[in-house]
Amino acid sequence: MLKSVLHEAVMAGAEQVVKYFNQTFDIKYKEGRNNLVTEADEASEKAIIEVIKKTYPDHHILTEESGDLPQQSEYKWIIDPIDGTINFAHGIPIYCISVAVEKSGEMILGMVYNPHMNELFFAERGGGATLNGKPIKVSSETDAMKSCLVTGFPYTYIHEQNGPLQVFERLITEGVPVRRLGAAAIDLCWVACGRLDGFYEHRLQPWDSAAGFLIVEEAGGKVTDFDGNPYSPYQHRILATNGLIHEQMLKVIHNQ
Ligand code: IPD
Ligand code: CA
Ligand code: CA
Ligand code: CA
Known part of the structure; x- marks a missing residue:
């Protein structure tokens, strides 16, 4: 159940983001240099949170744009609605939606989706990692x-x-x-x-x-x-x- 909600949430975020890509959108500047947030980051985050809350209204959520939304729960969802916002804002298709689930302080699920390459990375603790459903492994370079x-x-x-x-x-x-x-x-x-x-x-x-x-x-x-x-x-x-x-x-x- 957690896995399917995670997938649904990531895809709901992606659906929002691709609508804005290469279109006109609002950009706001947060505290610090070149720290921006676009309408697409906010729309993606809202869609992701909605999906999670529908099934798990009592889970803790930590997101980049809305901050910490604490709850008394052993589960915490950690959300980056667009990772690579500066690329996104410049029309560079190297960005993704990233969502993880932590249980009692240990990361148990992670999903990262780059909509432009249609690449969905997923891992479950103890269960290996996949790219579009196929197992992946790190390189063998020793130097x-x-x-x-x-x-x-x-x-x-x-x-x-x-x-x-x-x-x-x-x-x-x-x-x-x-x-x-x-x-x-x-x-x-x-x-x-x-x-x-x-x-x-x-x-x-x-x-x-x-x-x-x-x-x-x-x-x-x-x-x-x-x-x-x-x-x-x-x-x-x-x-x-x-x-x-x-x-x-x-x-x-x-x-x-
Ligand atoms: C940024 C990207 C970037 C890294 C920055 C992050 P954002 O995230 O991951 O590669 O160098 O430190 O803040 O703001 O695009 O979600
Ligand atoms: Ca940011
Ligand atoms: Ca990020
Ligand atoms: Ca971000």
Whole structure:
């Protein structure tokens, strides 16, 4: 039941979003630089919440645009109605809808859908990860310096020690290809299906990674913070890899 509601919710969000793509829509600026929200983000979020509430009115919900909607429940839905809003607002079709379900503090389901590629990524804890229903697994690259990586840059805190600029500089100085797709949930899913070997970012929010990190883990990858500790989406820093280049990537991050 949870799974089918999750699927229905993600598809309801996607239905809203594709209606707005390449059309005219309102854009509002939130606090901070380049932090925007479009009419489509709001319509997607509303549709997703409506679907969840129809079946589970007493579940806790955490979303990017409406914030925390707490309830006394062991279940929490974590929603990013559009991950990759800046891409979306520029007509770049690299964005997705990302929804995860946490039970008693543990992520149990994650779903990420990119409507333009018609790619639906899904994972259930202990049940593996799939792309459009077919099992996926991470890449087999063993050398970080031969890897194709992806990252994202925050709009602030860019100059900190071992921050986004320094880590990026170390990698590109070695000639390592590092992509910047602009949607963290897609970054994670593309690591999960082996297109990319690793992803790191310095300042994510729970809704950016909640579904994607479970999808990477269930595809056989490894996800930690920058100290190699088990990952929690309630902290900012993430390193997600195929597992084989993980230690090498931690060393690059810490300049060791
Ligand atoms: C953003 C994207 C981006 C990442 C940012 C996120 P949004 O999410 O995931 O790739 O670099 O940190 O905020 O705002 O498009 O949902
Ligand atoms: Ca945003
Ligand atoms: Ca996001
Ligand atoms: Ca978003």
